[in-house]
Amino acid sequence: MSQKIVDYTLDSLTPANPDTSLPATVTGCTVVAGPGATSLGTYPHALAFDGTGDLQVSLPLPELDRTKFCVRVVIKVDAAVTSRQVLAAANPLPFALYLDPGSDGSDFHVVSSVTTQAYGAGSASTQYLLKLQLGTWYALDLAYDTDTLATFVDGTIYSVHAFPAGTLAAGSADTLFAGVAANGTGQPFIGAMAALQLLADMPIELESQLDERRSSPQWYLTYKQGEIKTTLAFGVPTGEFYYDFPSLSWIQEFTGGILMYQDANGQAYSMHGAILATYWAMPNRAAIGYLISDEMDGTISGCRKNLFNRGGIYWSPKSGAIPVLGQIWVDYEGMGEAAAIGVPQAVAASIPGGTRQIFQSAQMYLKNGSPKAFEVHGAILAKYLSTGGTATWGFPVSNEGDLFSATQAIGRTSEFEGCTIYWSAATGAFEVHGSIRDTYRSQTGPSGSLGFPTSDETDIPGASQPARYNTFQKGSVLWFGSDPIVCRTFDINLGRLDTKESEGWLRGENDVYLHATIEDSGHVIHAERLPHSGDSDGNNIYEPNVTFDLGPAGITPNSPSRIIKMTLDVWDSDWPDDDDHLGTYEYTLEMANAWGRRDNLNGLFNSGSFDNINSITWSVSQRIDEALLTEAEKWWGVDNAGTDPLTHEQYAAAFSDVDSEPEAWDPLDWLATLYYDLVVKHLAKPGNCFGMSLSAIYSKKHRSILRLPLSDFKTWDPIVVNEFNIKHQYQVGAPAIWWFVGEFLSGKTHDPISVFKATRAAKASGCDPVLCIAEHYDFGGAPHCVLPVEWDDQVSPWEMRIHDPNFPTTSPTDALRVIYVDPNKNTFTYQGVGDDYYTGGEWSGGRMHYMPYNVVNERPRTPVFEAIMLILSGVIILVGSDGETQGLTDENGVDLDAFGTDSINRLKAGKALTNKFVSYKGFNHVRECARPPRDKVDQPNDPRRPRPQGVLTSEFHLRSAPKVITSRTPPNKRGGSDWTRLTLREYLCQVAPADIREKFARQPEYVSANNGRLIYHLAESDLFKKILGAKENKGVVAANPFPAVSGNFIHTTRSIRGGRIVYAIKNGLSQYLLTGDAGTNELHTFTVTDLGSQNSKLSVKSYRDQSLTLLVQHRLGAGNDQLRLTIDNIPIAAGGELQINIKPGIGGVELVSAGQVIKADVSLVYTKQGTKLSSQFAVKEKEGVRIVPSTVISANQLKVSRINALFGASQGSSMVVAS
Incomplete structure (x- = not known):
């Protein structure tokens, strides 16, 4: 509770507190008429300061609060303010409340300032935010709370300034001054002052507004301003911070750089110098998005970069600053950026069919519509360009990689749509393509009897055409218009x-x-x-x-x-x-x-x-040891079998972002471990068909220790199994999953004709595909993966000839298995092993889809925490193995299941599946539940089995983020789709339609009281909803069979056995995990709105009393900075609703229970630039609590405020000391 240390009514020359304590000394002032009623009180008289007078009083030092205080004055200015004028300042508390000369229609500006130990002085000004007039009485407040300074005018907050460390600088003496600076003489005030108050703590009506502003863009921008103060010479702000449409972020410009804040990050980032100049010069800044890092070192000495959510800008002394965008950027970063191929030398350029970008030692290519970009460098690049580049060979479909003989690397290769270029130190680089390439590969390539190529394909001299050849170290392959001839030693x-x-x-x-x-x-x-x-x-x-x-x-x-x-x-x-x-x-x-x-x-x-x-x-x-291999000899001699479980070592071997020895304390490991437990661990239990199919492709391309002939592998050898197991996991890596989501949402998983043609084209371009088939439309029913190798559309029905992991090679003459595609009905059929019979079409029956080699041609990342993959990411939900989904809809009841009836009807009508969730757990994963129905009737106490799902499981749901990019910048910088992040004043002045402005004009008291508040804090007020609702409800809207699908969702889960609730959400740079005990058949409902924003909301409904644990982890940009917050023992009542607001970055968490006392244990781990801070706190509040982690960073004390509703006003606060 606030305590008034100084409480002066300035109606005489001898002011003192109402109890006569702390009498002040006044010189050079006169008593004049006051304002009467103000927001601070009623004051009939005031003291006039003429530029020579002042007020001084000695303060009782033990009563001062250096972490939380407030200074309040009521003033009027009649004469023009031409230089700084101090209203109040003090020696023991390093603050100043002063006026600066006005601008932009404001006669003067009000500025609050404090000085901290670590970051010096910081200020919060009304400049750009409020127009103040001469001759008008104003009640002004300077409020400071731990790490945040705020300026209020007439009880409304207008400006804040945050400090990364808020401990104030040491004070001196004990004097409070009014009308003059703290030195007792400088910057005198010319005007009238009717009241002066100094409070330890602050009134709750001010604190609640200040707490609201802790989630405002200005708070994060000024926080960052403090962080860079001693390291970057940014100078002073050049104008108002504003909402920037191309970047979808808030920007504060300085003379030496800019700061940028986006809600998804939860913190601001800086950009300056040549990188900033390049950024401003970009013709379409929307293409690169918003900052996700400060300027940082690249991977080679002298290189610097800023990363964005859709690209990066890279600088070196020789090349300058050059952007790398989109998928090229994703894959450039993925390979180690400059350490792999140097810095970019020019911006990406469009070429026929795609995009190319030149780097120091390579070129990167992205084909239109391709899921990945690839690099070409060195002698292979020289050969590629000299023989025609994309015009001749199409686009690369792999990065340059090692070629192996057994376990020894013997050379390098790059694959292209139309050829393969091989290199060795002994031979140099040469291309091989077409039938000659197919034949060369069948001879096991460079590790086989032919060795490396020693020529490009060329006409055979002296032979009638067509006649072409490639020579190799140990022979040649010749083509005379039909099957090539292999000529060996x-x-x-x-x-x-x-x-x-x-x-x-x-x-x-x-x-x-x-x-x-x-x-x-x-x-x-x-x-x-x-x-x-x-x-x-x-x-x-x-x-x-x-x-x-x-x-x-x-x-x-x-x-x-x-x-x-x-x-x-x-x-x-x-x-x-x-x-x-x-x-x-x-x-x-x-x-x-x-x-x-x-x-x-x-x-x-x-x-x-x-x-x-x-x-x-x-x-x-x-001279050969083996005859030309038959197609049967290119397939495994061992039968498909399951592996359960896949080990964590195999998990780490498969995924590039998984720690092989996870640490319990490492905040980066927990979700990766959860992903292993829920998705990967039992992935190969029903079989390794995906791993076997993909391994065969790797063997064919000589990128595996398992070499042709594959029919020689006849036993389930541990080395062979391990290779199968590792490749089997690639199907649930990030590239594979988002490929699958894209294929499904584009309708390509229910179009057999399209799959037939696409797989044939993929094989022809060197991207050998793995094909998946399933008996049911929801991908259930014995889902299975096979390897297609031949296509024939000259017969009816069409034939796709395949290798099936369930049918090993037994002799060189074994026939290929056949999938039949009816081009007239657009259906497919296949007789699998035993009773497995597959058939399906566009809208019914089973499914057929595929994954090309270029999606799975290197170790993938897990999809759960891809800081550098924001361009691809969307929302991911993980539900623990003890639960299943009962329903997943948007807030209007639209089914969000991408396999559901609504989705099928939308696809039939040519509608997009925006905001729908695709459930996924691998191309061939089968859970125990994927069995035929049992004959017996379930007993009441039996754990109810979830419906058969196969690939479609209730544990893993994905939704791709819609990409909305515009190059048009609206003329008004502060408006736009992010209007809920504006203050009411900004909304009415810059964004609101005329009729809305007119309605608010009829409510002057509401507008006056809420001018400085953010819209999202006002959106639930009755008046606000009434005014905006009237506009939204105008007219009668015709029934729409396909209503828009909201981004918000309601997810109901049921425990299928006694165990644990595990519900995790990953979105952008943040991930949340709720856990708790669960009984059999218990239902829980999770409602999620405005995910990824400051006003996100996660509501949980339970049907019995229990407690939950919330784990929140935010990665603070693209580096290693992060915040991990764990809240244990959160109560939730039977039938009640727990509401949670998780703000991005260091914004904090709000919890509101259904009447229960919240008595929780809070653990915080904050890592910044390699330094880690860990603290634990015991929190207890009645029904609602707001937790502010930034105060821990500043003072190792956790600020906790009592609230009655999410985003509601603070009812009181306390600083909790670490336990």
Whole structure:
């Protein structure tokens, strides 16, 4: 309760308190007529200060409160204010209440000021906020509470200033001055003063308004102003803080920079210098969004950056400041930004089909509609550009990555829509595409028998077209318009010579011998006589059956200039006469004839008859350990099986943002651990079909230790299982989940024709897809993943040929499984294992959808806390495994289930599913509940099973954030869609329509009393609702079969067994978790409104008395700063409603119970720039409490205010000391 230390009615030259204590000394003043009635009281007389007078009094120091006090005066100014004039100041309390010269229609401005130990002086001024006139009496208040300074005029708050640490500077002496500065002589006041009060604490009517302003943009902007005061030379504000439409944030400009605040952050951030200049110069600032960080170091020395919710601006001394936006920014940050590919060199530019941005050592590409952007750099980039870039090869579909042989990296590769470029230190970079690429991959790529490419695809010299080739370290792949021919290192084998007898009459058969010569591009590499001595000894047929010794390396056919010429010079020995020449056989092996394999794919040759030779048989044999693999050999020889549970080590191995050794105290770990428990842990229990399918793709692309032929893997080896398990989790990573949500909301999960074509196109562009099928429309009923490899739309129905994890390869001739797509009915059918039969169409039956490789081609992040992924994020709800969803609607009763009837009807009508929730738990996850109905009737005490869901589970619900970007800046900076964050004065002056302004003009007392209050605190008042409601209810609106879907939602859950309530919400930079005990079949209703704003509201209804724990975690921007607040033992009554307001950032929490005393334990962990502050507090209030964590940061004391309703006025407050 406030205590008046000084309470002067200035009606004489000897003022004192009403009990005559603390008499003041007045000099140079006269008594004049006063204002009469004011908001502070009635004052018939006043003291006139003429610029030479003052009032002084010695204060009782023990009675002063240095953390919370108020100074109140009633004054009038008649003469123009041309310089600063001090109304009141003190030595022991470093404050000053003064007037500054006016501007912009105000004759003067009222300013409150205090000086803190850590941040020096700060002030709260009425400038820009209120027009004050000469000759008018005003009641003015300076109020200070722990870390917040406020200025009031006639009982209404107009301005605040917050301090990161509010401990005041040490005082000196004991004097309070009025009409002059604290030095006793300077900055005199010229005017009349009717009252002067100094209070320890402050009146509740002022404190409640001050507490309201703790959630205002000005509070956060001035708080930040203090934080940067000693580190950045920002100078003075250049104008009023304003709402900026392109950034959807509040901005305060200074001579040396700007501060920006957005509710979703819960704190303000700074920007200055070259980065700020670039930001202002952007033609469409909406594209980058609002700040989520201060300027910070990049990942290389000398680089600096500011991050925004849709991009970043990066600066280096050489390149200057350049923005990186959207998905390119997301993936640039994801790879480590400048440390990976340097700083940007130019803004992103549109190219046909997409966008490209150039960085120091790479270029990044984003195809229109693609879920990811990819980089290309070094020799691979040079090759890509020199051979045509996107115009020739399309867009990249992967970042450059390692290629492995077993566990050893042997080179690098980048995948493109139309080709793959490979690099090794020994060969350099070369492209491979089309049929040649497909064939090369089938030979296990660089780790196989061919090695790395040594040429781009080129015309084969000397061959009739079409004829193309790529050479490799150990061979070549040649294409002559049909199936490519693989030419590996080969040997030449001589089989049989069948000669025509040339001996004379009665001299017997030929005595055959020959000279064999093999030349390599004109150089003899082998020459021998066969046999080495003697001959065939009277036999026309000679079978040497020899492989010519061409050295340990054999002949490697990897050059278009490599021409191998074999000459067989055959003779008949007629000793002692001259030998007879039977004939000479020559054959040239060159690229034009595929080194013989174009003439005979098996490499078997017969010369036919010539001269005195009937035939010569010989062959070209390739040096390989295995034949060309069949499609069956490219699939696993092991059957699909489940793994339960997946370990936390595997979880950490799968996700890049998961700590492998989570710490209980680490505030970043708890939701990731919850995600493991609720989503990942049992994900592979029914099988690893997604992991097996994705692992096969990785093997094909030589990015796995599991190499082709996959049919060799016939046992459930621990190493194999571990790879399956890790890849299986990729389906619930952030990129995969948001891809699935996007596919569903765009209608692509119920369009078999579209999926057939899209998967075929994905495979053709190097983005091999994993396909998911389900028996039921809600993705339930034996959901399953397969790997499509061939498509045929020349038959009816169309055939999609697949590998199925439930059907392992048993022999090289195994046939592919087939999914049939009827193009006339747009349906699909597939006979799975056992009784699993899949069929579905556009609006009924099962589902078919897919995930391309470029979504899952690297370790994903979990979706639960993506500070850098705000561009993709929306709302995520997690419900514990002991609960299930009974209903999820908006506040108007519209079903928010994206699989529900309302959603299906909207899709049929071509309507968007805005604000709908997509439930997700993996492409193939099946819970215990996904079983056929049981025959027996449930007993009353049996735990009721949730309805079969399969993929659709009640634990995980996602809603993508709508993206609204406009480049148009309205002429009025302070108006706009964020109108509830305006004060009533700003709303009426700048935003409200004329008829609304007219209605409020008829309520002058209401307007006068609430001018400085924020709209969202007034929105529930009867008068406000009456005025705005009248406008909203005008006219009769026709019934709409598809009413707009609200962003607010009502979620009812039921406990399916005794256990725990676990209800978590992740939105933007914040996440909340409510936990408590639950009995079987208990219902809880969670109502969420205005999520992510200062006036968000979470209401919880329970059907029995219990207590809950609330855990709130805010990441304070894109760095490591964070606030974690835990409130234990929150009471909730049976049938009652617990209301919670969680403000972003350090704004705090409000709780209002249904009549119960709130006796809770509060724990706070605050991390700022590497320094951690931890404190615990015991809080007790009657029915409602407002918790202000910023006071802990300032004084290690928690401010707690008593309230009767959310956003209501404070009924009293206290500072709770840490326990």
